[in-house]
Amino acid sequence: MFGIIRPCRTRLGPELAEAWLAHLCGLCLALRDDHGQLARVVTNYDGLAISAMVEAQSPVGTGRRAAGPCPLRGMKTANVAQGGGARLAATVSLVLASAKVRDHVEDGDGVFARRAARGVGRKVASRWADQAAETGADLGFDTSVLVTAVRRQAEVEATAGLGSSVLVVTEPTETATGEACAQTAVLAGRPGNVVPLREVGRLFGRLAHLLDAVEDLEEDRASGAWNPLTATGTDLAEARRLCDDAALGIKLALREATFTDDRLVHQLFVHELKQSIARVFGDPHSHQPPQPPGWQPAPGMYPPPVPHQPPPGQENTYGQYAPPPMPPPGAPGGGTPPGPPPPPGKKSRKNPKEPGPGSGLWFWPKLVWPPQGRNAVAGCLAVLYQCGTCQYCCRDPHPGPWSGKWRDAWCDNCDCDCDCCDCDCCGCDC
Numbered sequence: 395m396f397g398i399i400r401p402c403r404t405r406l407g408p409e410l411a412e413a414w415l416a417h418l419c420g421l422c423l424a425l426r427d428d429h430g431q432l433a434r435v436v437t438n439y440d441g442l443a444i445s446a447m448v449e450a451q452s453p454v455g456t457g458r459r460a461a462g463p464c465p466l467r468g469m470k471t472a473n474v475a476q477g478g479g480a481r482l483a484a485t486v487s488l489v490l491a492s493a494k495v496r497d498h499v500e501d502g503d504g505v506f507a508r509r510a511a512r513g514v515g516r517k518v519a520s521r522w523a524d525q526a527a528e529t530g531a532d533l534g535f536d537t538s539v540l541v542t543a544v545r546r547q548a549e550v551e552a553t554a555g556l557g558s559s560v561l562v563v564t565e566p567t568e569t570a571t572g573e574a575c576a577q578t579a580v581l582a583g584r585p586g587n588v589v590p591l592r593e594v595g596r597l598f599g600r601l602a603h604l605l606d607a608v609e610d611l612e613e614d615r616a617s618g619a620w621n622p623l624t625a626t627g628t629d630l631a632e633a634r635r636l637c638d639d640a641a642l643g644i645k646l647a648l649r650e651a652t653f654t655d656d657r658l659v660h661q662l663f664v665h666e667l668k669q670s671i672a673r674v675f676g677d678p679h680s681h682q683p684p685q686p687p688g689w690q691p692a693p694g695m696y697p698p699p700v701p702h703q704p705p706p707g708q709e710n711t712y713g714q715y716a717p718p719p720m721p722p723p724g725a726p727g728g729g730t731p732p733g734p735p736p737p738p739g740k741k742s743r744k745n746p747k748e749p750g751p752g753s754g755l756w757f758w759p760k761l762v763w764p765p766q767g768r769n770a771v772a773g774c775l776a777v778l779y780q781c782g783t784c785q786y787c788c789r790d791p792h793p794g795p796w797s798g799k800w801r802d803a804w805c806d807n808c809d810c811d812c813d814c815c816d817c818d819c820c821g822c823d824c
Contacts, residue, residue: 420475448479
């Protein structure tokens, strides 16, 4: 999974936020119980959607258990997801993580440029793949479908070129995520949901692949790395159209499925995907942080602004709008203009004397802009240190262990500045 679903606690509300955290913790504990402590590093936001989808189709009151205190929950206990849904989510996450490690080994990226590291990487990838296959067999799910689809990715990318459809490149991802979502209907005993949920998963895989490509576009251009958009000549306007079409298709497919309680699934796959599209493409009406410096929307992505006619008497010599003069200091409404905005992703603090996000035990990893990535070993060390110092839960923002991108705290903070009374996800009639 790609980590494109990053829900906001304000948008979710207390009940759905608690349910979302229950699936996140359930996924993490399922990885630990079935595959060992190391496997917990593949816990991700998108993977828990599989667990949520199984529970949404199951009878009310099933699939939860009590879990002990955890640093990532502020040492609080919680009811977490368990059973087939959490184990299926762990299996899918492990298969995809295994494939990602294998790709890095084959490409010789970062730390895997060394022969010894490549040997370790191959062993980890093989172990995860075998463990996922064993758990999948217990659940009646053949993980070879996912493995085959993911391994075809390199072949598909090698044949893609200018003029090719970018959807040819996203097809293996679509197939893998489609089969994973279809299996949720089998586990929940809802055979009638297999077809619509396979379509949900297929379109989600397409959307995730495209958003990941857009997010990496500038970095890939700078480094010369392969990117599906540049390889096929797909511009951002076309990528945005494909993402919007996929989001609409997901919403329509969910209407064809039968759920016991679909509130969390609907929020994640409809509203949060819409927010993800707005965040990645820098929608001017989004409440999300702006894109990094140098990012520009593609021509035609947004409609041209309506020309503004200045009030009479407020035109300069060039016929352009001139703002009214600022009152002098001391006069009503007077003062100095506001200072420059904080860096992208940086949140202002009400108390400037409050310790910043890099003090105390949170001195490492440092927050830097632009974000700086880390290799596999340094990323694993960062995961362990950030878990032990509760940074994922309480440090806001905190750097991603591998990407270095700024992330929001899980427990107490919102990843946007939205006012839910004005947010388009309230009063949903879909």
